[in-house]
Amino acid sequence: MTSAQAQFLARRLRRDYRLAGLVRMALLTLIAAWVAVSLARPPLAANTQDLVWFVGLAAFAAWIMLTMLGVRQVQAANRASLMIAAGRLDLAEEHLVETLRQFGIYRASKLLACHCLAVVVHGQKQYKEAAELCTAVVALGPTRSKSVARLCRILLADCALGLGDLDGAVKALAPLRLQPITVRHRDPETLSLAEQMLLLPIEMRCLVMSGSGKRAIEDLSWRIRVAELLDSPKAALVHSLLSEACRRVGLEAKASFLQRRAELYHDPADLTGLTSGWAGEPAQTLLALPDNP
Amino acid sequence: MKQWDAEEVEQRLLATEPRRSHLLLAFGLAVGALLALLVLPRLSPRVGLPADAGTLVGAAMMVAAGLTAWNLGRRQRKCRAWLGHAWELVQLEEWDAAAEILERGLRKPILASADRTQAFMLLAAVAENRGAWDAVVAIYEALLLRGIPDPITVQKAQIGLAAAKIHTQQLTDAVDLLAQIEQRALPPDLRAAVDLVRLFQQVFMGHHADAVENIEQRRALYRRALSTAAAYGYALLALALHHLGRTAEAALLWADATTLVRPERLIASYPILGTISAVYPATEPPG
Numbered sequence: 001m002t003s004a005q006a007q008f009l010a011r012r013l014r015r016d017y018r019l020a021g022l023v024r025m026a027l028l029t030l031i032a033a034w035v036a037v038s039l040a041r042p043p044l045a046a047n048t049q050d051l052v053w054f055v056g057l058a059a060f061a062a063w064i065m066l067t068m069l070g071v072r073q074v075q076a077a078n079r080a081s082l083m084i085a086a087g088r089l090d091l092a093e094e095h096l097v098e099t100l101r102q103f104g105i106y107r108a109s110k111l112l113a114c115h116c117l118a119v120v121v122h123g124q125k126q127y128k129e130a131a132e133l134c135t136a137v138v139a140l141g142p143t144r145s146k147s148v149a150r151l152c153r154i155l156l157a158d159c160a161l162g163l164g165d166l167d168g169a170v171k172a173l174a175p176l177r178l179q180p181i182t183v184r185h186r187d188p189e190t191l192s193l194a195e196q197m198l199l200l201p202i203e204m205r206c207l208v209m210s211g212s213g214k215r216a217i218e219d220l221s222w223r224i225r226v227a228e229l230l231d232s233p234k235a236a237l238v239h240s241l242l243s244e245a246c247r248r249v250g251l252e253a254k255a256s257f258l259q260r261r262a263e264l265y266h267d268p269a270d271l272t273g274l275t276s277g278w279a280g281e282p283a284q285t286l287l288a289l290p291d292n293p
Numbered sequence: 294m295k296q297w298d299a300e301e302v303e304q305r306l307l308a309t310e311p312r313r314s315h316l317l318l319a320f321g322l323a324v325g326a327l328l329a330l331l332v333l334p335r336l337s338p339r340v341g342l343p344a345d346a347g348t349l350v351g352a353a354m355m356v357a358a359g360l361t362a363w364n365l366g367r368r369q370r371k372c373r374a375w376l377g378h379a380w381e382l383v384q385l386e387e388w389d390a391a392a393e394i395l396e397r398g399l400r401k402p403i404l405a406s407a408d409r410t411q412a413f414m415l416l417a418a419v420a421e422n423r424g425a426w427d428a429v430v431a432i433y434e435a436l437l438l439r440g441i442p443d444p445i446t447v448q449k450a451q452i453g454l455a456a457a458k459i460h461t462q463q464l465t466d467a468v469d470l471l472a473q474i475e476q477r478a479l480p481p482d483l484r485a486a487v488d489l490v491r492l493f494q495q496v497f498m499g500h501h502a503d504a505v506e507n508i509e510q511r512r513a514l515y516r517r518a519l520s521t522a523a524a525y526g527y528a529l530l531a532l533a534l535h536h537l538g539r540t541a542e543a544a545l546l547w548a549d550a551t552t553l554v555r556p557e558r559l560i561a562s563y564p565i566l567g568t569i570s571a572v573y574p575a576t577e578p579p580g
Contacts, residue, residue, distance in 0.1 A: 038348035057330055060355070064323070181381060183390040193381040228521040228553075229384055235520050253579035257552075264549055265520065 001093065001121050006129035009100050010136035013114050017140050020105045023066075027105075030059035063105075070106035073099050077112045084120060093120045111137050111145045115152050122155055127162035134159060138172070150176060150191065154198050161205060169206050178203060180222040193226070200226050201234050204241040216245035224258075236266030297420060297428035302413075302435045305399045309409050312402045315365045322358035326351045369404055376408055376415075383418050386558075392419045410441050417453055422561070429457035448474065448483050456490045459497055467494060485518035485526075492529050497565060504533035524553035528566050535569050544573045551575035 034056020037044060044052070076099040083092035096117040104110055114137050122130035134156035138149055153172050160168035176199055179190050191199065200223065207216035217223070220242065227238040239262035247255035262268055333347025375398045382391035395416045403409040413436055420428040433454035441447045451474050458467035471494065474487050488511060495504040508530060515523035531546035547569055550559060556575045560566045 035348060035352050038345050060327075060330070181385065183382065183387050192377065193384055194377075225385070230520065232517060232520045232523075257579050261552055264516065264523070264553055266516070 001129050006132040013136050024105050027059045066105045070104045070109045073109040077116045080116045089120050108145050111148045115148045127159040131159035208241045213245045213248035233266045236262045299431040302431045309403045311404050319361040322354050326354035388422045426457050426460040481518045485514050496529050501533040501536040524550040528559045547573040548576050
């Protein structure tokens with residue numbers, strides 16, 4: 001995908017998003033007018049009634065067709081997720097671009113499709129284009145699709161790191177917070193565990209890179225708990241970063257313990273692929289950055 | 294957690310069977326509304342109905358169809374929400390809370406069959422943690438007999454069943470099942486999971502030399518594919534080495550295992566590890 005294509009799709013998403021609200025309102029108004037005119041006493045002239053009946057029926061049919069289209073858009077996004085899992089990014093991209101080009105009155109399905117496309121483009125290491133799509137979703141998402149908007153924020157931060165823009169990554173993650181999940185009481189704003197599992201490695205990179213060692217080890221036991229649920233390379237990366245953060249604040253024993261755990265998860269010299277933010281630089285480079293004063 | 298047996302699992306599977314009645318009702322109402330709007334206005338004068346009967350009936354059916362569809366969506370979202378919460382609790386090893394949610398949730402129909410399978414897989418995970426191996430066997434067997442649409446989940450259920458059969462000492466069945474699974478092409482994480490069950494079977498049956506024959510490959514596989522669960526592999530290898538008298542290596546592996554997972558958790562999953570926990574010191578995390 002080219003940058004121009006990504007910009008076009010982001011513009012189209014914004015336009016469709018606004019238009020969807022207007023179209024829904026117009027269709028509802030027409031259907032309501034249809035019912036009202038049909039029930040009017042005394043009845044309106046036959047010609048007028050026929051016209052309103054026709055327009056109302058057309059509005060109802062249009063609503064049903066647009067609903068079916070919305071369902072298809074969600075299905076396309078779900079199919080694309082399966083294609084992503086199967087490694088067929090090219091096919092997934094094709095499906096999702098087609099979906100985003102179609103108009104729909106259900107905003108959530110468009111946002112979901114755009115998020116999936118951003119995942120695909122990010123997977124192809126086209127960070128600028130993925131960031132463009134994520135920015136569009138983040139700007140539109142918070143009111144309707146909080147979860148999709150949060151996932152796009154995380155992805156946007158990773159893209160920003162991929163482009164070497166640490167400030168951009170920190171800014172994208174600013175509203176998100178890693179927070180222990182308790183069994184009974186759950187704040188609706190708390191990120192789900194799956195979201196926290198995505199957030200942790202990226203947030204840790206941002207915090208360690210920006211020299212926020214103390215913040216990086218806030219809720220340390222929770223961070224370790226979440227890291228334990230990640231796959232081996234990511235678990236190793238997070239443990240390495242936690243170890244570095246501990247070392248910077250003088251917790252040497254904890255730093256050594258976490259480093260040993262990191263080594264048990266994965267070879268620390270082989271974490272290159274995970275640090276997209278440094279365009280292939282090995283993780284050691286990341287860890288060697290000095291603390292902020 | 295209540296004791297689950299094959300009959301109870303079967304009852305819950307029946308209770309959670311997806312029902313299409315609401316979906317059909319919504320569809321029928323929408324079609325009915327359309328027909329009422331198209332046909333009744335032309336038909337009403339001839340059969341003596343008021344002229345606006347079609348509009349009224351059509352509008353009422355439209356509202357009913359909308360409400361039914363909305364209710365269906367709400368139930369689906371609610372189901373996804375409790376399932377998501379149960380998944381989180383299982384991941385966080387909050388077994389009591391997970392069991393409570395699952396026991397409550399598995400009394401009503403679950404619309405999507407994938408969600409239903411996932412709910413029972415989570416229930417099996419809870420039962421595994423409680424050491425209720427008969428229940429685990431009952432759950433996996435019931436799922437496999439009814440057919441699981443997703444092949445990866447089928448393999449996960451078979452691997453879980455093989456492990457549960459070893460725990461319940463149905464060793465011949467377990468060995469046969471493992472041999473079947475091992476012949477298939479599996480993704481790396483499942484390949485490692487099968488190998489872990491095979492290692493458990495070898496250690497359980499006292500085939501310690503077989504267990505450590507390819508020790509380096511096994512370690513590398515677990516490290517690469519099992520993340521934190523690699524600790525269980527290291528601990529079982531340590532037990533095999535201990536029985537072979539290779540105590541120095543066993544001590545090192547036990548230390549690695551307990552660096553990743555606390556000894557209590559290792560022993561809860563594999564009670565046979567109790568033998569070495571008393572012999573070798575576990576790694577103590579700094580305070």
